[in-house]
Amino acid sequence: MPKGFFHVPKAVNEPVKSYAPNSPEKAAVLAAYKKMWNETIDVPNYIGNEEIRTGNTRNMSAPHDHQHIVGTYHLAEKKHIEKAIASALEARKNWANMAWEQRAAIFLKAAELIAGPYRARINAATMIAQSKTIYQAEIDASCELIDFLRYNVEFMTQIYNDQPKSISDVWNRVEYRPLEGFVYAITPFNFTAIAANLPASAALMGNTVVWKPSDSQVFSAKIIIDVFKEAGVPDGVINVVFGDPVMITDTILAHPDFAGVHYTGSTFVFKEIWKKIGNNIHTYKTYPRIVGETGGKDFVLAHPSANVKQVVTGITRGAFEFQGQKCSAASRGYIPQSLWPAVKEQLITDVKSMKMGSPEDFGNFITAVIHEGSFDKLAKAIDQAKADSDAEIIVGGNYDKSKGYFIEPTVIVTTNPKYATMETELFGPVMTIYVYDDKKWAETLALVDGTSEYALTGAIFSQDRYAIEEATLALQNSAGNFYINDKPTGAVVGMQPFGGARASGTNDKAGSMQNLLRWVSPRTIKETFVTPEDYRYPFLGE
Ligand code: NAD
Numbered sequence: 001m002p003k004g005f006f007h008v009p010k011a012v013n014e015p016v017k018s019y020a021p022n023s024p025e026k027a028a029v030l031a032a033y034k035k036m037w038n039e040t041i042d043v044p045n046y047i048g049n050e051e052i053r054t055g056n057t058r059n060m061s062a063p064h065d066h067q068h069i070v071g072t073y074h075l076a077e078k079k080h081i082e083k084a085i086a087s088a089l090e091a092r093k094n095w096a097n098m099a100w101e102q103r104a105a106i107f108l109k110a111a112e113l114i115a116g117p118y119r120a121r122i123n124a125a126t127m128i129a130q131s132k133t134i135y136q137a138e139i140d141a142s143c144e145l146i147d148f149l150r151y152n153v154e155f156m157t158q159i160y161n162d163q164p165k166s167i168s169d170v171w172n173r174v175e176y177r178p179l180e181g182f183v184y185a186i187t188p189f190n191f192t193a194i195a196a197n198l199p200a201s202a203a204l205m206g207n208t209v210v211w212k213p214s215d216s217q218v219f220s221a222k223i224i225i226d227v228f229k230e231a232g233v234p235d236g237v238i239n240v241v242f243g244d245p246v247m248i249t250d251t252i253l254a255h256p257d258f259a260g261v262h263y264t265g266s267t268f269v270f271k272e273i274w275k276k277i278g279n280n281i282h283t284y285k286t287y288p289r290i291v292g293e294t295g296g297k298d299f300v301l302a303h304p305s306a307n308v309k310q311v312v313t314g315i316t317r318g319a320f321e322f323q324g325q326k327c328s329a330a331s332r333g334y335i336p337q338s339l340w341p342a343v344k345e346q347l348i349t350d351v352k353s354m355k356m357g358s359p360e361d362f363g364n365f366i367t368a369v370i371h372e373g374s375f376d377k378l379a380k381a382i383d384q385a386k387a388d389s390d391a392e393i394i395v396g397g398n399y400d401k402s403k404g405y406f407i408e409p410t411v412i413v414t415t416n417p418k419y420a421t422m423e424t425e426l427f428g429p430v431m432t433i434y435v436y437d438d439k440k441w442a443e444t445l446a447l448v449d450g451t452s453e454y455a456l457t458g459a460i461f462s463q464d465r466y467a468i469e470e471a472t473l474a475l476q477n478s479a480g481n482f483y484i485n486d487k488p489t490g491a492v493v494g495m496q497p498f499g500g501a502r503a504s505g506t507n508d509k510a511g512s513m514q515n516l517l518r519w520v521s522p523r524t525i526k527e528t529f530v531t532p533e534d535y536r537y538p539f540l541g542e
Pocket of ligand 1: 212265456499504
């Protein structure tokens with residue numbers, strides 16, 4: 001038990017390294033990349049203190065060179081999932097009662113391990129098997145993950161500090177207990193930081209976890225596991241299982257001690273999970289917490305007063321970095337007729353200048369999309385746009401999967417504001433633009449708000465304060481992260497808490513105190529110092 005009101009180190013955001021030519025960080029990450037590229041690793045399931053290899057394996061490969069295998073991982077069976085749950089429940093006995101400063105120390109140590117000795121490896125792993133450029137890997141796998149770990153510790157202490165009023169003879173206290181049971185973390189392929197944060201945030205608050213990473217992120221998940229082990233996360237606190245997501249999920253959601261799910265991924269899958277939890281509700285000992293951050297159809301809206309270069313950069317960076325595979329990536333744009341000729345010219349010039357290829361070549365701005373399923377879906381949407389009379393591809397539109405899953409950054413212009421790619425999340429480097437009549441600004445605001453089921457991120461560009469004010473109000477429910485004169489991507493932990501509503505999620509804001517509150521169940525303790533000894537109140541004296 002703590003014997004002091006300990007202060008944690010003030011959380012600071014990890015500075016983004018430049019990876020400029022001849023920098024030591026560039027040499028270090030390329031050396032790690034080469035080494036990891038030429039090795040093959042074998043990743044078991046991690047359950048309690050055991051590493052479980054089932055022999056039923058899948059290969060891990062590089063999306064930009066899909067025949068190149070960098071390792072294998074083992075698929076768990078139902079009995080292993082049951083074992084992982086049992087292991088989490090067993091570990092909970094000690095972990096839930098451990099003093100908070102011990103938990104804080106573990107995750108603060110994990111942050112510093114990534115900032116230092118693991119930085120090159122976790123970035124290289126993210127470059128190799130998720131095909132991120134070095135800059136995208138650095139802001140995700142290193143900086144965002146470090147920030148999550150540091151800030152969550154600070155947020156935890158802020159939560160613990162939030163205490164009710166007391167009076168002289170009554171002392172009121174609130175204790176932030178971990179949930180009773182275990183937490184299930186299901187993570188997506190696209191952010192190494194999210195993969196680590198979903199299990200770690202629940203564990204930091206005293207919960208034990210079964211974590212199922214995405215099949216397309218196992219390579220960097222292995223580095224996360226190594227970091228957690230070295231930082232001192234005890235066996236059984238975060239159990240890691242790979243394999244059939246439906247079997248794993250069904251097994252977990254059928255367990256009476258299931259206490260919450262921390263999910264990030266596509267909307268349909270989340271809704272299915274929610275439905276299953278509803279169907280099983282009579283099974284559970286406690287109402288499970290359901291936290292999910294899901295899809296997006298994020299917009300860039302330019303007002304006639306906008307600066308053309310800023311709008312174009314908002315689109316090129318917002319839509320095409322990491323091949324548009326960010327939940328926050330811009331994928332629908334609204335440009336006024338008066339600006340369109342200039343925006344179009346600059347956009348075509350900029351997109352044509354983007355180099356595409358392996359992330360090992362630092363000159364490439366675009367690399368491959370994550371897997372064949374994603375490639376085929378994107379190629380089909382591009383072919384459809386080529387065939388449709390209400391759509392025109394003004395730049396890009398080619399694709400090639402012979403070596404890697406390469407899709408050119410593509411801009412579609414449509415005359416139909418409800419065209420399929422204005423509404424459907426494609427999760428790739430495809431941006432669709434609708435050119436609107438300058439006189440129809442108010443109607444366009446309604447259009448932006450009413451198009452697509454999502455409400456994750458959105459950006460408006462304007463030099464006119466009245467227009468900014470009008471858009472901020474009209475679009476108040478259209479995005480959980482709203483940007484003024486900036487691209488809609490790149491939220492920073494501690495600065496822009498992240499999440500959206502409508503079909504984009506439960507909006508519990510990753511990287512904020514609100515998220516951590518979902519992983520505790522407060523207990524109020526009232527202690528009376530002079531306890532009454534007679535039921536008769538004075539008024540009864542009459
Ligand atoms: P995905 O839905 O394919 O997979 C997400 C996770 O769910 C993976 O671990 C996967 O194995 C698992 N899964 C798949 N089918 C399942 C099922 N039937 N039951 C249980 N689990 C299942 O998503 P993805 O391709 O990895 O990631 C991209 C999606 O994630 C996009 O829709 C993107 O918008 C979203 N995303 C949202 C945010 C956010 O903060 N809102 C952040 C990142 C990604």
